[in-house]
Amino acid sequence: xxxxxxxxxxxxxxxxxxxxxxxxxxxxxxxxxxxxxxxxxxxxxxxxxxxxxxxxxxxxxxxxxxxxxxxxxxxxxxxxxxxxxxxxxxxxxxxxxxxxxxxxxxxxxxxxxxxxxxxxxxxxxxxxxxxxxxxxxxxxxxxxxxxxxxxxxxxxxxxxxxxxxxxxxxxxxxxxxxxxxxxxxxxxxxxxxxxxxxxxxxxxxxxxxxxxxxxxxxxxxxxxxxxxxxxxxxxxxxxxxxxxxxxxxxxxxxxxxxxxxxxxxxxxxxxxxxxxxxxxxxxxxxxxxxxxxxxxx
Amino acid sequence: xxxxxxxxxxxxxxxxxxxxxxxxxxxxxxxxxxxxxxxxxxxxxxxxxxxxxxxxxxxxxxxxxxxxxxxxxxxxxxxxxxxxxxxxxxxxxxxxxxxxxxxxxxxxxxxxxxxxxxxxxxxxxxxxxxxxxxxxxxxxxxxxxxxxxxxxxxxxxxxxxxxxxxxxxxxxxxxxxxxxxxxxxxxxxxxxxxxxxxxxxxxxxxxxxxxxxxxxxxxxxxxxxxxxxxxxxxxxxxxxxxxxxxxxxxxxxxxxxxxxxxxxxxxxxxxxxxxxxxxxxxxxxxxxxxxxxxxxxxxxxxxxxxxxxxxxxxxxxx
Amino acid sequence: xxxxxxxxxxxxxxxxxxxxxxxxxxxxxxxxxxxxxxxxxxxxxxxxxxxxxxxxxxxxxxxxxxxxxxxxxxxxxxxxxxxxxxxxxxxxxxxxxxxxxxxxxxxxxxxxxxxxxxxxxxxxxxxxxxxxxxxxxxxxxxxxxxxxxxxxxxxxxxxxxxxxxxxxxxxxxxxxxxxxxxxxxxxxxxxxxxxxxxxxxxxxxxxxxxxxxxxxxxxxxxxxxxxxxxxxxxxx
Numbered sequence: 001x002x003x004x005x006x007x008x009x010x011x012x013x014x015x016x017x018x019x020x021x022x023x024x025x026x027x028x029x030x031x032x033x034x035x036x037x038x039x040x041x042x043x044x045x046x047x048x049x050x051x052x053x054x055x056x057x058x059x060x061x062x063x064x065x066x067x068x069x070x071x072x073x074x075x076x077x078x079x080x081x082x083x084x085x086x087x088x089x090x091x092x093x094x095x096x097x098x099x100x101x102x103x104x105x106x107x108x109x110x111x112x113x114x115x116x117x118x119x120x121x122x123x124x125x126x127x128x129x130x131x132x133x134x135x136x137x138x139x140x141x142x143x144x145x146x147x148x149x150x151x152x153x154x155x156x157x158x159x160x161x162x163x164x165x166x167x168x169x170x171x172x173x174x175x176x177x178x179x180x181x182x183x184x185x186x187x188x189x190x191x192x193x194x195x196x197x198x199x200x201x202x203x204x205x206x207x208x209x210x211x212x213x214x215x216x217x218x219x220x221x222x223x224x225x226x227x228x229x230x231x232x233x234x235x236x237x238x239x240x241x242x243x244x245x246x247x248x249x250x251x252x253x254x255x256x257x258x259x260x261x262x263x264x265x266x267x268x269x270x271x272x273x274x275x276x277x278x279x280x281x282x283x284x285x286x287x288x289x290x291x292x293x294x295x296x297x
Numbered sequence: 298x299x300x301x302x303x304x305x306x307x308x309x310x311x312x313x314x315x316x317x318x319x320x321x322x323x324x325x326x327x328x329x330x331x332x333x334x335x336x337x338x339x340x341x342x343x344x345x346x347x348x349x350x351x352x353x354x355x356x357x358x359x360x361x362x363x364x365x366x367x368x369x370x371x372x373x374x375x376x377x378x379x380x381x382x383x384x385x386x387x388x389x390x391x392x393x394x395x396x397x398x399x400x401x402x403x404x405x406x407x408x409x410x411x412x413x414x415x416x417x418x419x420x421x422x423x424x425x426x427x428x429x430x431x432x433x434x435x436x437x438x439x440x441x442x443x444x445x446x447x448x449x450x451x452x453x454x455x456x457x458x459x460x461x462x463x464x465x466x467x468x469x470x471x472x473x474x475x476x477x478x479x480x481x482x483x484x485x486x487x488x489x490x491x492x493x494x495x496x497x498x499x500x501x502x503x504x505x506x507x508x509x510x511x512x513x514x515x516x517x518x519x520x521x522x523x524x525x526x527x528x529x530x531x532x533x534x535x536x537x538x539x540x541x542x543x544x545x546x547x548x549x550x551x552x553x554x555x556x557x558x559x560x561x562x563x564x565x566x567x568x569x570x571x572x573x574x575x576x577x578x579x580x581x582x583x584x585x586x587x588x589x590x591x592x593x594x595x596x597x598x599x600x601x602x603x604x605x606x607x608x609x610x611x612x613x614x615x
Numbered sequence: 616x617x618x619x620x621x622x623x624x625x626x627x628x629x630x631x632x633x634x635x636x637x638x639x640x641x642x643x644x645x646x647x648x649x650x651x652x653x654x655x656x657x658x659x660x661x662x663x664x665x666x667x668x669x670x671x672x673x674x675x676x677x678x679x680x681x682x683x684x685x686x687x688x689x690x691x692x693x694x695x696x697x698x699x700x701x702x703x704x705x706x707x708x709x710x711x712x713x714x715x716x717x718x719x720x721x722x723x724x725x726x727x728x729x730x731x732x733x734x735x736x737x738x739x740x741x742x743x744x745x746x747x748x749x750x751x752x753x754x755x756x757x758x759x760x761x762x763x764x765x766x767x768x769x770x771x772x773x774x775x776x777x778x779x780x781x782x783x784x785x786x787x788x789x790x791x792x793x794x795x796x797x798x799x800x801x802x803x804x805x806x807x808x809x810x811x812x813x814x815x816x817x818x819x820x821x822x823x824x825x826x827x828x829x830x831x832x833x834x835x836x837x838x839x840x841x842x843x844x845x846x847x848x849x850x851x
Contacts, residue, residue: 011385011389013381013382013385014382014385017378017381017382021378104472104500108471108472113471113474113477114471114472114473114474114477115400115401115404115426115474117404117426117427117428118408119404119407119408119427119428120427153729153730153731154726154727154728154729154730155714155718155721155725155726155727155728155729155730156726156727158707158711158714158715158718158730159715159718159726161704161707161711162704162707162715165704165705165706165707166700166701166703166704168701169702169703169704169715170715172693172694172719173715173716173718173719173720173777174690174719174720175719203377203381203404203405203408204404204405204407204408205401205404205405205408207377207401208472209375209377209401209472210377210378212375212376213376224309227309228309232757247313251313251316252378252379252382253382253385253386254316256371256379256382256383256386257386259370259371265374265376265379266374275312279308279309279312282308283308288759291706292706293706294706
């Protein structure tokens with residue numbers, strides 16, 4: 001049994017899945033921790049990534065075009081959500097839910113149905129071994145992580161980080177908070193959509209239900225990562241996100257391996273999240289539950 | 298300065314370890330020990346759903362006749378990521394065949410392996426969802442069964458039972474692949490009989506009641522579409538339909554007990570048996586799975602609800 | 616003589632409240648703020664001292680009347696709030712807080728450069744060492760782990776590095792202990808000497824007011840009057 005667990009943990013597939021999902025978790029964390037914006041658009045823009053992949057790939061075009069278009073698509077959804085909040089003055093949570101609802105219809109229209117298979121079509125991961133796929137995923141994610149780290153280490157990134165915790169400072173320093181929120185959500189959703197596009201190409205199909213439950217599992221991953229590495233800098237923050245996602249995937253695959261009753265899954269995830277939040281409070285002795293950025297959840 | 302907090306890691310790993318141990322103990326008790334199985338078959342069911350469940354149970358009962366087959370049963374609880382992980386584990390465990398129930402489970406299975414035979418079960422449209430190149434020659438390592446309803450016969454039933462009907466109401470969930478696949482055929486068939494389809498979209502079962510309400514005075518009869526969402530909320534549709542005296546036709550066999558006047562259908566157990574049959578063919582054959590034609594659907598019979606027939610003064614069609 | 620920085624003309628402020636009577640805070644207030652003066656605002660709690668500051672910095676719109684900016688613009692005014700947490704980003708480091716202040720009103724193009732640079736670090740060190748509170752050695756420490764005296768010194772530092780022409784300080788010495796407060800006041804005084812800016816402070820500290828104030832304004836019944844006998848007024 002332990003032998004089997006060891007094999008599972010080292011399996012390149014789990015690492016690939018964890019890394020691809022960590023991009024979405026990072027996008028979610030940027031809006032949640034840096035902008036203090038609980039952006040529920042996540043589940044919609046993730047699916048949008050897969051839908052864009054299906055539109056491009058089934059037309060026989062290069063999967064890399066699909067990946068770059070997914071960045072654009074994600075940015076647009078982020079901008080839309082942020083504009084709802086900044087200019088139409090809609091509450092943050094509600095603005096995300098509205099975009100999510102609209103995206104549901106948009107995704108169905110764009111994909112022409114709920115499900116689209118890439119079988120025998122060229123995806124970014126066609127004709128690769130498991131290790132080959134993992135290498136490619138590592139390259140993509142390293143690229144994305146370094147771009148995000150670069151952005152966050154500029155003065156703009158600094159203002160972005162300040163925006164969630166203390167908007168007044170930003171405004172009194174003569175910066176436009178709306179520009180920061182809109183661009184911040186554009187970046188975070190671009191990442192999420194990119195992750196969705198990679199994810200569906202890795203799976204070999206795109207389905208409108210791919211995003212189901214992503215908010216809760218991203219939050220779980222983020223909190224696990226934050227408990228393990230108490231991040232205080234941009235770099236450690238990104239590490240926390242990656243490690244959190246990998247650990248979450250590992251736990252999922254153990255649950256599967258031991259054949260838990262499927263109808264219990266959601267209950268288990270909920271209980272785990274409660275336990276984690278209590279552990280977080282205990283481990284931080286009541287102060288500093290979140291060490292980097294603002295604590296929305 | 299940014300060091301890993303040792304205490305938290307210890308706490309978390311303790312927690313993890315406890316989870317792993319509990320789960321392992323629970324899991325080990327569940328797995329039955331089979332003496333020297335010749336074949337290991339992994340079954341990946343996409344989601345718990347009455348139709349898939351009954352296919353699964355009858356498949357399992359059928360396979361119980363063969364002591365040399367060991368089953369690994371998994372359910373993805375409707376999550377595509379879980380589907381993929383289950384299939385990954387099957388590949389690692391070097392199973393002899395994967396049985397995938399439900400379209401997403403099957404799609405992820407054929408993406409995961411091109412070597413291990415994949416037998417899909419209870420798929421409405423294997424060709425449309427790219428699981429099979431064609432019904433006769435699925436190709437590659439994949440074959441299976443389809444449980445496509447006899448839509449042609451169900452539409453023609455409208456004409457034979459209610460010859461005066463002109464407008465046919467139907468609740469459709471465009472987000473479901475199998476529903477869309479069925480609708481393609483239904484639209485063609487309805488046009489053949491000069492029936493006008495009034496399609497109302499639903500996206501979850503709470504909308505069924507008001508969607509049915511909206512059909513009032515616009516339609517003469519309601520046809521049941523092959524939507525899973527509709528399936529789980531059929532009762533609310535029958536309730537509204539009988540309030541306004543709109544006859545309902547079609548659906549699967551169980552819909553007739555609930556309030557559908559009549560339908561052409563088959564028992565889902567037959568699909569399970571067929572899936573078992575094709576699985577045995579695949580396991581015993583030396584040829585590639587893709588050379589075995591897709592089986593099904595099983596032959597359909599006419600099922601009728603006598604109470605409903607009486608209510609609308611209908612007689613059994615000849 | 617044209618020595619007026621800004622004028623509050625005929626300002627009234629009425630807070631509308633749904634369930635109780637409307638609360639009138641300021642009534643027909645007229646006031647000229649002159650260059651190179653250190654004002655102190657005194658008055659009872661709830662008399663509207665903070666409201667005046669917020670009106671001046673254009674964060675609250677008066678119900679009647681207007682603020683006329685004569686020799687300065689809004690961006691030349693720096694507002695230090697009473698609570699330290701509102702003036703800083705607590706989860707960021709000292710250095711990062713300084714950079715945010717230094718990049719105030721900078722062009723967008725400048726914001727695309729990296730902020731971890733040696734010259735900006737040196738500059739921050741230089742600014743902070745003036746305060747003699749040891750903050751300059753803790754550039755990479757998160758602000759929330761500083762003592763409250765150090766935090767307040769950092770607040771002043773971030774305020775002064777924006778080169779304001781008018782500083783509004785709402786009880787900024789109340790968080791400081793008696794050893795540190797004179798030091799911080801001295802820095803403010805030096806800054807005023809160098810730049811000839813004006814300062815409007817709110818305080819309840821008699822000693823501080825007597826030492827630093829050039830003009831003391833007493834806020835009573837919605838209007839201000841200039842106090843000549845400071846100690847007499849405060850004794851009441």
